Amino acid sequence: MVQVAMGRSGVARLKTRHLALLLQLHDHGSVLRAAEAANMTQPAASKLLAEMEALLGVPLFERHARGVAPTAFGLAMVRRARSALAEIERGGEEIAALREGRLGKVAIGTVVNPGTTLVPQAVAAMKRDYPGILVEVEMDYSRPLVARLLDGQLDIVIGRIMDPEGAAELEFEPLADEPHAVIVRAGHPLASRREVRIVDLHDQGWIMPPAASVLRARLDAVFHQHGLHPPRDLVETASLPVIIHLLRHSDLLAALPPECVAPYLQTAQMQVLPIELDVRMEYFGIIRRRDKAPAPGVTHMLETLRDTARRIYPPLPELRPGA
Incomplete structure (x- = not known):
């Protein structure tokens, strides 16, 4: 004592x-x-x-x-010290921005799907109204982004709370669901089929997320549930530009939310295979620290993210208590 x-x-x-x-x-x-x-x-x-x-x-x-x-x-x-020093540094940046006539800085972390739809649209909308706010955006998986949020390196994360550690310190505001589909280039050998089965995907080359990711575990589980081992002809990457380039110029497959490659689907450069992959992630949403009062620039960004999400995503179903 x-x-x-x-x-x-x-x-x-x-x-x-x-x-x-x-x-x-x-x-x-x-x-x-x-x-x-x-x-x-x-x-x-x-x-x-x-x-x-x-x-x-x-x-x-x-x-x-x-x-x-x-x-x-x-x-x-160590974790508290990292967060405290990051807050002090951000305070200095905010003072410097105010001295220069700017409205501060907002650091956003985002997972892939909202990083290609929601976040760019929201940032563009906010910059029209508040050009003096500096916006930084980084894309990654939820776990490392939430870790950087807890360390004070990010103000907002658009993602998921995947781990119990630190969850009590976070607020989560769900925005949308994220079903995945199998995406291939136009003209892929499987693209002309009326029906594709899991066994047809097994021996194909795949672009997969890193082995430690939740999505990778769920994709592997799909094959296990059909008595198959996961595909072995792999390219592992979390980079959407790399994934897009590989899809366009090879016969590799990828599991992605169709919104991530919507321009390529609309121009028939890519195609969704006719198979229900049954891989869904939890709702993604806005994640913030409970103990951190938002600076004015962060408040403007939050409001714009919510407005943009209401415009581009369907309303979420009412979640029952305990569901």
Whole structure:
């Protein structure tokens, strides 16, 4: 109980130099390399680490022959420190923007489908009304995007909350469903068939998401459910431009929401195969941190995202409690 009381009072006495060193120790795993990265001597870094541990009343790192490794206490502080320093940096950027007559910056992370439909349309609409807001957009899978949101590197994520870790700190506002179809180039050997079965897809070359992704697991499960092992002739990529180029110039298949390649479907450069893939992801939506009050630019972006989503997506069915 004494240690806990010391830790709580000690947190308020931590300084940004403590937090910066904490991150360097985590990232480098060595007091010497962390000290060099923080532009201080090794004895000074060791002293600063000892100060942190005394203030918090818990060991933050374990010392071993090869360097240091964070304890459970250390990992908890590392994430909070990363978020705190990111917030301070964003505050400085916001002040600089206001000095220059701009309205600030919004950093958005998005998964592929809304990244090719919702987000570009919303950003274009907001820039017409608020040209002084700098908008940064990055595309990835939900897990890494949510991690960057929790670290304070992003203001908004358009995606899904896939893991329980950190979920209590997040708000989720569902926007739309995301069914997937099998996409091929026009003239693909399977494109002329009236019916395509899972077994017909088995020996084809595929463009697949990385093995660690939820979508990859669900695609593999489709083949397992039909008594087949997943396809082995693969290209793994999360890059939509790469996927599009490969689809247009090869006989590879990809499972995508048709909206991602709508221009190519409309101009008959690509085709949806006649098969119900039965691969759906959870609703994607707006994800934000509960404890972070949005800056004016983020508020404008949120409003525009909601308006654009209402315009381009059908209304969601009412979700029953516990459903």
